[in-house]
Amino acid sequence: MTCRENHLRCLMVMLLVLLFCAKSESAPLSVQEWIAQKSEWKKLIVSEKSVTIEGRVSMFSRDQFRLSKCQLLFRSESGRPFKRSKRKHFNVLVTGYLKNHQGKPEFQVTRMYLVPSDLDEFYSRRNRILKSKPEKWFALSKWAKNRAMFYGDKSLRKEATKAWVNGVKIEKSLLKKGDANGLFELANKFKNAKQEDSLQMEYKHTGYRYLWEERKKKKDHQKFLALLAENFPGCKTPLEKPEIKLSNSYTATPIKTYQSGSDESRQIMHRLFYREILLPILIAEVKDDPRIGYEIAKKIDQQIPEEKKLAEQLREKELAYRMEHIQTASRKQLLNLKQKYLERKQPQQAEFVVQKWLAAREVSLRKEGASGLRRSARLYIELKNDKKKGVQLLLEAFKINKKTKGVAEELTKLGYHYYKNKWLTTEEFKHRKIDPIQLAMQSGTPIPGMTREQVEKTLGAPTSKYRMLSSNAIIEIWVFGENNETRITVHFSQPDRQTNSAKVIKVIQIQPH
Template sequence: MNVMRIVVVVLLCLLGFHREGFCEARSIQSFTAVKEKWDDLVGTTWQIEGRYSLMGATTLKFVNCEMPFRFSSDVMRPSGQFKNLEVIGKIQKKNGRLFFEVRSLRKVPSDDEQYLARRARVDSDDSKAMYELAEWAEERARFYGDEDLRKRAQQLKQNGLLVEYRQLETIDQRALDHLLKKAREFQLDERIVQEFLHRGYWEQFDQTNRLRDRVERLTELHVSIARNLPGASTPLETYPQELADEYFAAPIQMYDQSRNENRRQLDRLFYLKVSVDMILAQADASGANGFAIAKRLKTDAPERKDLIREYEAKELAYASKRLDTMTRAEMLNLSNRYVDFGDPSQAVETKRKWLASRELLARGQGARGLVDYAEDWIQLLDDREAAARFYMEAWKINPQYPLATEWLDKNGYALHDGIWTPKELIPETRESQIEMAIREGRIEKGMTQHQVKAAMGIAPDSIVRFASSGRISELWTYDAAGVMIRFSWKQGDSNGQVNSISSTIRRGTN
């Protein structure tokens, strides 16, 4: 016997194959696995079991084994129906051909019967024993092409994973990833993998309510669901509230019983629930960060339009309570948000309330403050009626303040008995208006130099005269009143009339 043959024999002896004597039967697949060494094993004794495909008077053929099995003269053949046989004998060689000389033969339980017997001995809490039996069943299923046995092996692996899952002290992402890796290695049916993941993720989700680092855990879960549940990242056209209520009432049972296309919807509903909980956990109870919350919901849970609108409304309400402390820019931003929110009437009301909150401050700044305040009513609300009231109030404080007089005059008002009135409601003639203006100390267009002096009560601080294109013009300035009056008349005339009145005071700003 050469060195290589000795090595082979020694290795096989360590595996349980002996030159003489008997041992536990080895499967036919393990026998065929050393086919290349059969020549070196001539004379060795084997105890083999497996499925047979043909049995004659003197020969036997095992399924998927090329070596012929020949009965010795004293072999007793078993009676009855059976699928599996166990033989003891030696590998022999005659005329250059190998064969197996069968010295004893007996029937043994079928693979199904062996599986059931082995399964009965496996503890229901022993995942390791389940995996070992699954490996035995899978090896034989692969060798014989036995689909039923393969399914039993897969079921055992699935059961083993569930045992491991139940025995976890903490169901965190690391533990789930470990079990998921095993499920992939086992090549379990994808539906089963999804059920397993879905169950584990719900277990994690329920645990987050009791954890201090809830937001962090929800964030990790959010990422895992998006990565591993097929329908999680596919938005729905609308949020199916009735389906969601039914699912959240019994998520595990409903998921396990659903078809693949329905599961994708449930994946998304679960993802949305985790997203919403994760985002709302960071919402300020006052509504102060409502728009930030709504923005995140639009990204991760766009189907939840109800929540998006609810949290935008919360911040709008929060901000509206603080209108009186807002700058003009902040108020305009809030008003624009109401427009975007689809509530233009509230956008207008926001401007109106902000203006109302500044009225007292405007009055405290005198005629100048009221004029600026009146301009705000025009710019923000185009409310000229309200603006006119504040221009009139500014004039009452300072009848010589030209900005108030100019605006009222340009916008169709005139003084009548000391009250600014729409001009169309005043019946008096032009002459009576000038006389009234003189009594009230006002300057009106069309007044002569004499009438202006009478109205102002004093001579101007400065007079500048110049001529152009056959006309003479004079500019009278009253520094204390902050007004400059322009007279104009043709050369040759003895007197001029007021052509324009302008202010020498620059408008203030808010």
């Protein structure tokens, strides 16, 4: 049947309905409405009031039939056969009255006409609706949905859904561009009606895109991210692969790309939308302070692991900044920077940054004199284990001021020995030239070559002194000890007229008698 033929047929049915209504003095009842009035059937039997009913035929014979969902038998009043449709299932419009037959209610049919099926009626009503009237589509959907639910008609239910969706689409077309709240209301209609999730998500997405355009210049982005997480599944799930083509398309035309996307691609676009907002928030912090590159990179690793390359760039940016400003860094900051290089398996950079910092500190500490040099020496030893440089600075400090606190102690700890106004290494100290006079003095034994002062330091003051003159020298004898004990005589020789040049020429030990 063509659309034109179907339309003409429906017009004929409308005329029949009007005719029936005029003759029966009541509007046609659907089977559902007729069954709902079952409590009134006894009164109708008594009054034999004419009633018009419309419904689907479920069982049909020559002069009787039953309507779907209704156990009441419909029988021809005159006994004449009914006109039968060529279809297996068809709808009829019947007028008649109720009467008792063998103790059971029975509907006596006075007139019966074939009418369009529910689907044909649906199409006819649909064709008469003005495209810009959403309420008409909702009314058609409601009528079809009720019929479909009553008869369990899946095809009609499907058409009812289409009509309802079409009504919502028309409502959307009437919204002004940028009306986020209007789109949210439409999306909620789908949710409440448990209808097409695809369009619900499309309207919701478009609404949030509009809302983002309004809010992007404000500072409540975290609240907006929370809304996205609540409304768009998958937005916090990292992408397993780059999705470059889809990402480029979505960035250029997000609303259009989402409208044409599949459920799977939309999940990816949820993530792209969320990432579009989150990433600039994190990057903005680094722009203001490059020293927090590692901190922001960690957040990116946790929240947007797809951006590994960017996270690495932020780490490098912080390292470069800290390297550039290492001269003014604290010791703690230096050690943190060194550790970062070691974690990146860059030991040479780690050593370089320490050396650069120590050199800068040395320049600064030199201004403090010997105490500053001592502090600089300790830093070289503690941070770089550079004992050679440390000793060099300690010796320099000692040279400036021998009494500088801690310098001598530090040198001693490092294995140095102070000997004859000179600091010697342990090895140098072991192989130093030994002075026999010094050894003799340490053992308390006077020997030739000693001066008067050295003898006094060795044995103390003499018991007695004697002096004699010779042709070219003065002989001086010092006696140590009393007559009743072992005595030592020390003989000095002093060239004539050479004051304080006397030296020991011999030592004699005298035993008591």
